Amino acid sequence: MPSRADLVAVSSVDDVVAVVTGAGPRGVLARGAGRSYGDAAQNGGGAVLDLSALCDVELLGDGDVVAGAGALLSEIVPLLLARGRFLPVTPGTRFITVGGAVAADVHGKNHHVDGSFGAHVRWVDLVTADGSLRRLTPTGAPEDAALLAATIGGMGLTGVLVAVRFATIPSPTSFVRVQTRRAPDLDALMALMVEGDVDFRYSVAWVDGMARGARLGRGVLTRGDHVEPHDVPARRRAAAPLTADGPRLDVPPVPVSPLNRVSLAAFNEAWFRKAPRSRDDEITALAPFFYPLDAVGCWNRLYGPRGFLQYQFAVPDSGGEVVRTSLERLAGMGAPSFLSVLKRFGPGRPESPLSFPIEGWTLAIDVPARTPGLAAVLDDLDELVLAAGGRLYLAKDSRAVPATVAGGYPGLDAFRSLRADVDPDGVFVSDLSRRLQL
Amino acid sequence: MTDALDRPTSILVLGGTSDIALATVRALRSPALRRVVLAARPSEGRDAAVSSLARDGVAGVTAVDFDAAATDSHDELLATAFADGDVDVVLVAFGVLGVQQEFEDDPDLAVEAAQVNYVGAVSVCLRAARLLTAQGHGTLVVLSSVAGERARRSNFVYGSTKAGLDALASGLADALHGSGAHVLVVRPGFVRTGMTSHLEPAPLSVTAEQVAQAVVAGLRRGSTVVYVPAAMRVVMSGLRHLPRAVFRRLPI
Numbered sequence: 001m002p003s004r005a006d007l008v009a010v011s012s013v014d015d016v017v018a019v020v021t022g023a024g025p026r027g028v029l030a031r032g033a034g035r036s037y038g039d040a041a042q043n044g045g046g047a048v049l050d051l052s053a054l055c056d057v058e059l060l061g062d063g064d065v066v067a068g069a070g071a072l073l074s075e076i077v078p079l080l081l082a083r084g085r086f087l088p089v090t091p092g093t094r095f096i097t098v099g100g101a102v103a104a105d106v107h108g109k110n111h112h113v114d115g116s117f118g119a120h121v122r123w124v125d126l127v128t129a130d131g132s133l134r135r136l137t138p139t140g141a142p143e144d145a146a147l148l149a150a151t152i153g154g155m156g157l158t159g160v161l162v163a164v165r166f167a168t169i170p171s172p173t174s175f176v177r178v179q180t181r182r183a184p185d186l187d188a189l190m191a192l193m194v195e196g197d198v199d200f201r202y203s204v205a206w207v208d209g210m211a212r213g214a215r216l217g218r219g220v221l222t223r224g225d226h227v228e229p230h231d232v233p234a235r236r237r238a239a240a241p242l243t244a245d246g247p248r249l250d251v252p253p254v255p256v257s258p259l260n261r262v263s264l265a266a267f268n269e270a271w272f273r274k275a276p277r278s279r280d281d282e283i284t285a286l287a288p289f290f291y292p293l294d295a296v297g298c299w300n301r302l303y304g305p306r307g308f309l310q311y312q313f314a315v316p317d318s319g320g321e322v323v324r325t326s327l328e329r330l331a332g333m334g335a336p337s338f339l340s341v342l343k344r345f346g347p348g349r350p351e352s353p354l355s356f357p358i359e360g361w362t363l364a365i366d367v368p369a370r371t372p373g374l375a376a377v378l379d380d381l382d383e384l385v386l387a388a389g390g391r392l393y394l395a396k397d398s399r400a401v402p403a404t405v406a407g408g409y410p411g412l413d414a415f416r417s418l419r420a421d422v423d424p425d426g427v428f429v430s431d432l433s434r435r436l437q438l
Numbered sequence: 439m440t441d442a443l444d445r446p447t448s449i450l451v452l453g454g455t456s457d458i459a460l461a462t463v464r465a466l467r468s469p470a471l472r473r474v475v476l477a478a479r480p481s482e483g484r485d486a487a488v489s490s491l492a493r494d495g496v497a498g499v500t501a502v503d504f505d506a507a508a509t510d511s512h513d514e515l516l517a518t519a520f521a522d523g524d525v526d527v528v529l530v531a532f533g534v535l536g537v538q539q540e541f542e543d544d545p546d547l548a549v550e551a552a553q554v555n556y557v558g559a560v561s562v563c564l565r566a567a568r569l570l571t572a573q574g575h576g577t578l579v580v581l582s583s584v585a586g587e588r589a590r591r592s593n594f595v596y597g598s599t600k601a602g603l604d605a606l607a608s609g610l611a612d613a614l615h616g617s618g619a620h621v622l623v624v625r626p627g628f629v630r631t632g633m634t635s636h637l638e639p640a641p642l643s644v645t646a647e648q649v650a651q652a653v654v655a656g657l658r659r660g661s662t663v664v665y666v667p668a669a670m671r672v673v674m675s676g677l678r679h680l681p682r683a684v685f686r687r688l689p690i
Contacts, residue, residue: 001440004618005576026573039439044574044618046526307444375443379469389601398442401469429574434524435439 002423003044003349003431005029011053013125015132016160019047020427021131027429030160032100033072035093037310038398039431040104040155044430051099054162059083063168064122068097069161070285074294077286086171086226088120092341093292099161104395105153105355107362109202109290112346117166118152119349125163126151129423133162148353150418155357155394157419157428157438168376169227173237174286174372176202178224180279181270186217186324189342191359193221196346201225202289208268209330209337209365210261217327219342220275232283236287250297257304257368271338293339303368311378312364314345314357319388322381323363329377330365339366353411353418354438356393375399394432402437412438439524439575444658445470446526449664452504452562453532454478454539455487456656457590457631458581461650462529466657467496475519477504491677506532506552506558511567520569527657528566530559530580533599535633543596543635552642562604567610575618580607583667584627590690611662613636624649626666626676640690642667 005026010016021030026046034041038122051233053069057076058182063085065076069243073087074094091106100106107117114120123137126147151158179200189205197203200223207219208232226249229237293299298306313331323342330337341364347357367374385392391408392393392400406412415438419428442444445468454476463474464477474496478484484501491499533555541548563578570576580632585593586600604623610688611621626649628640649666658666665671679683 001442001444001575002618003573004616005439005574038442044439045572046574069634201587213647274536307442375445378443399470400470409476 002044002118002264005043005046005048007031007048007050009050009053011224013054013087013127013162015048015117016051016162016434017131017133019049020030020127020160022429027427028160029428029430030069030099030103030156032070032097032103032380033095035096035100036104036421037396039435040395042431043429044431050162051097051127051160051162059085060165063170064162064165065168066165067098068256069097069102069164071098072096073098073101080168081171081174081209081286081306081310083169084170084172088114088167089117090168090290090328092126095294098164098166099156102152102164103156104153104197105349105352105357105394107345107392109204109343109359110221111238111357112203112344112400113348113421114169115199116153116349116355118239118355121148121152122165122167124148124151124161125167127162129425129427140437146289147422149349149351150204150353150415152349152352153394155354155432155438156416157433159428169226169401171286172372174231175227175232175283176224176286176289177227177231178222178282178284178289180276180282180340181221181223182219182275182277183221184218185215185340186219187326187405188429189217189219189221189321190320193342193344196338196364197223199223203296203344206271207327207340207342209327209339209340211336212328214330216331220272227283236283237414248435251301253301254304257302257306257370259336259338260335260370261304261334264338267338294423304370306370308366308368309398310339310364310366310396311381312362313385313390314360314380314386315390316358316360316364318360318389320361322384322390323361324390325384326363326365326381329381330367333371333373333376335367335371337366353415353419354382354394354409356389356391356395360390362393364393394436397432397436400436402435405438440509440526440577440657441470446657447471448473448475448523449524449527449529450475450477450516450525450566451529451531452477453506453530454501454504455481455483456533457532457579457633457646458649459529459630460487460491461646462531462653464494464580465647466527466656467494473498473523474500476501477515479503479505494532498601501548505560507553508677509558509561516562516569520573524573524576525569526576528570528576528578530566530578531563532558533581535593535596538593538595552599555596556602559603561608563610567614567621571614571617574618576618577622577657578607578610578614578658579622579624579657580604581649582607582623582625584625584670584674587625588678588685591686592690598627608639608663608689613684620660620662622653622661623663624656624662625651625664625670626652627670627673629666642670642673663679
């Protein structure tokens with residue numbers, strides 16, 4: 001649910017320090033681009049910092065990027081591509097900030113190879129509750145390294161990120177070579193991923209969240225990697241956009257959602273059929289490969305005024321059955337869903353107490369919030385996820401309860417005690433942290 | 439914080455032994471609900487309310503002493519309830535019905551009823567509104583009555599207290615627009631509860647559970663006013679416009 005806060009636009013680190021040291025009883029929270037699905041960027045009754053003016057980006061000679069926390073990945077990508085580099089990790093949208101990428105420790109299609117965004121952070125500049133500006137490196141003093149680790153995935157609750165230096169990876173062109181495999185059911189899909197993901201830098205599967213019975217979990221697996229210039233036809237190379245386009249189509253607010261069981265079942269059927277059974281070596285531009293939804297502005301409006309929520313969990317390989325059960329339960333409700341994504345995670349970051357990824361599977365499912373009976377089904381799934389040793393993604397959450405987070409994140413107590421040390425008065429708070437007692 | 443599936447985490451009930459209030463808490467029960475404060479005068483009824491909610495699986499139910507007419511105690515009571523954490527729903531559910539003839543025979547009784555139903559409500563509503571505004575979210579649910587919409591010969595003292603309360607809550611709803619806090623004014627018709635058990639049910643009478651369901655639906659929709667039953671909106675619209683000479687003669 002929305003809450004009201006005072007939005008404070010800052011233009012310098014001094015401004016940030018002034019707001020933090022002058023915080024009222026409802027505290028302060030930094031907001032990135034507001035792309036979290038729940039209440040992570042809300043702070044009812046308090047101050048919310050708009051850091052969009054802190055957006056300087058500098059490319060260093062070694063390929064690293066130093067960026068203001070308010071810089072958008074969409075602004076960095078073209079600069080990197082011009083130098084033959086790319087983001088070390090990118091989520092499914094490029095309209096997020098660097099600060100948000102660290103705070104949510106975002107992951108991408110290459111998690112099984114490259115880990116999460118936090119793995120590529122060289123240092124961060126953090127304004128802490130006492131108003132000091134601290135540069136934190138993984139190899140610094142133990143308390144600095146611990147604070148950095150907690151800040152990665154810490155959802156903005158350890159301080160205000162103002163600048164970040166992170167590593168990048170080579171991308172000689174703005175194209176990727178893509179392999180597509182269509183899998184008729186969940187077993188086939190998961191087997192393909194277990195066998196072959198290691199051979200690809202990027203891998204993600206779209207799952208038909210509405211298919212039931214024998215077709216449950218059918219999906220389209222796309223995997224790929226960056227390519228060398230000689231792999232791309234000269235004609236396409238010349239026309240290659242280094243800047244990824246802005247939204248081409250904007251969805252207006254709609255009073256009634258056009259998404260329902262019938263329309264989405266038809267859409268999903270078409271989407272599945274449209275994909276080739278098997279195709280190799282397709283050369284695709286970066287933008288449609290990494291950011292398919294960015295082409296449609298405000299696509300969330302398609303879900304109507306009541307909106308939707310996303311349920312994303314991670315479970316170890318031993319909990320793979322939870323993927324099946326989740327799809328069964330949600331498809332069984334007939335909830336119209338068109339964005340279900342299955343992916344394999346590599347090792348997580350145990351040193352970062354609230355970082356989401358853990359080695360195994362992650363499934364993300366969009367569901368309209370209006371779906372009757374949804375609350376009880378998701379509560380049941382929470383229990384299965386916890387029993388399997390899994391957890392929910394805080395950046396996506398809008399309905400979990402404190403016990404679910406405590407059960408999924410064994411480092412939560414350590415996170416709390418670290419916060420009590422660096423922020424004894426509880427300056428940094430969010431609606432999410434209050435709701436989940438982080 | 440009420441979550442994306444409209445489940446509040448904490449509820450403060452002022453008038454914590456009210457049948458409608460308890461039914462509403464039950465209707466809002468969920469794994470997300472972790473704190474319920476029942477504010478009422480100490481009584482066996484209050485103890486029973488706490489234990490019956492706990493028995494029904496409502497977590498974190500406690501009781502605090504509250505006297506609606508003792509307005510000088512309200513500041514501390516509300517501040518304490520909010521100091522223990524955000525309050526997502528404040529339910530103003532206290533009130534006395536009284537007997538019209540006794541009010542007319544002994545105006546002091548009528549003054550007492552007005553003190554509780556109107557003055558007490560002014561006190562808690564305005565204070566709760568400030569606290570909800572300060573936290574930037576939450577809903578003040580005010581149990582009004584269709585009796586306040588047009589005063590009737592048979593219960594105009596009670597009706598006048600509800601008319602005042604209703605006007606206050608409606609105005610407050612507009613005042614809070616944009617603050618993150620909301621007001622939901624609930625206008626039930628005749629509700630078959632302990633408070634009305636000695637009376638013959640009127641047409642379109644409802645149960646406390648039906649009122650509770652209407653409150654839940656109103657919270658979900660973000661409504662400012664709900665009638666229970668919904669048909670009462672049309673009925674009252676008609677009654678409001680009846681000529682006085684006709685209205686006076688109606689057996690209601």
